[in-house]
Amino acid sequence: MTLRLGDVAPDFEADTTEGRIRFHAWLGTSWGVLFSHPKNYTPVCTTELGYTAKLKGEFDKRNVKAIGLSVDKLDDHHGWSKDILETQGTALNFPLIADADRKVSDLYDMIHPNASDTFTVRSVFVIDPNKKVRLTLTYPASTGRNFDEILRVIDSLQLTDRYKVATPVNWKQGEDVIIVPAVGNDDAKKLFPAGWKELKPYLRVVPQPKE
Numbered sequence: 001m002t003l004r005l006g007d008v009a010p011d012f013e014a015d016t017t018e019g020r021i022r023f024h025a026w027l028g029t030s031w032g033v034l035f036s037h038p039k040n041y042t043p044v045c046t047t048e049l050g051y052t053a054k055l056k057g058e059f060d061k062r063n064v065k066a067i068g069l070s071v072d073k074l075d076d077h078h079g080w081s082k083d084i085l086e087t088q089g090t091a092l093n094f095p096l097i098a099d100a101d102r103k104v105s106d107l108y109d110m111i112h113p114n115a116s117d118t119f120t121v122r123s124v125f126v127i128d129p130n131k132k133v134r135l136t137l138t139y140p141a142s143t144g145r146n147f148d149e150i151l152r153v154i155d156s157l158q159l160t161d162r163y164k165v166a167t168p169v170n171w172k173q174g175e176d177v178i179i180v181p182a183v184g185n186d187d188a189k190k191l192f193p194a195g196w197k198e199l200k201p202y203l204r205v206v207p208q209p210k211e
Contacts, residue, residue: 005135033125152172152173
């Protein structure tokens with residue numbers, strides 16, 4: 001199943017390191033980051049899980065829940081968790097799905113046969129409170145993900161959901177944004193009474209709206 005932006009993220013039940021969950025119910029009214037790992041006890045995955053655990057405070061500020069997955073058994077997850085704490089200095093503080101039967105992996109198309117017909121690639125799905133897929137990323141097994149970039153995209157998604165703006169290249173929280181072309185100047189004056197910088201009629205730059 002190929003998931004596209006705007007699709008409803010498939011629901012599922014699964015065993016995790018924090019007990020059995022039904023995914024949609026577990027998400028509740030939060031945003032979610034579902035990300036897969038090729039295999040337990042591998043070096044890149046170990047660093048990724050440790051770093052994600054360190055970001056818990058940042059995820060909490062954004063009302064985001066993280067959840068990982070690999071095609072290993074639950075007992076293996078518990079053993080690996082000890083290695084993550086020992087080597088990365090942070091204990092797991094989010095659930096890790098045990099997907100030995102590949103049910104969830106197949107549901108989210110996380111196994112790419114040209115890369116491996118056994119293990120998941122490094123997939124990332126950002127899911128909003130309406131259970132809609134808002135971002136998909138796919139990395140090769142050899143390349144660790146940039147979770148700071150995932151946070152940046154979540155900041156952009158949450159901002160642009162609230163205001164009629166888009167974020168430019170390399171945008172970071174607090175920087176200028178762009179008024180979307182669908183908003184005419186008359187409406188823009190009401191939405192942005194302090195004005196904007198017009199580089200082109202279709203490129204109007206404005207300070208990030210105050211949260």
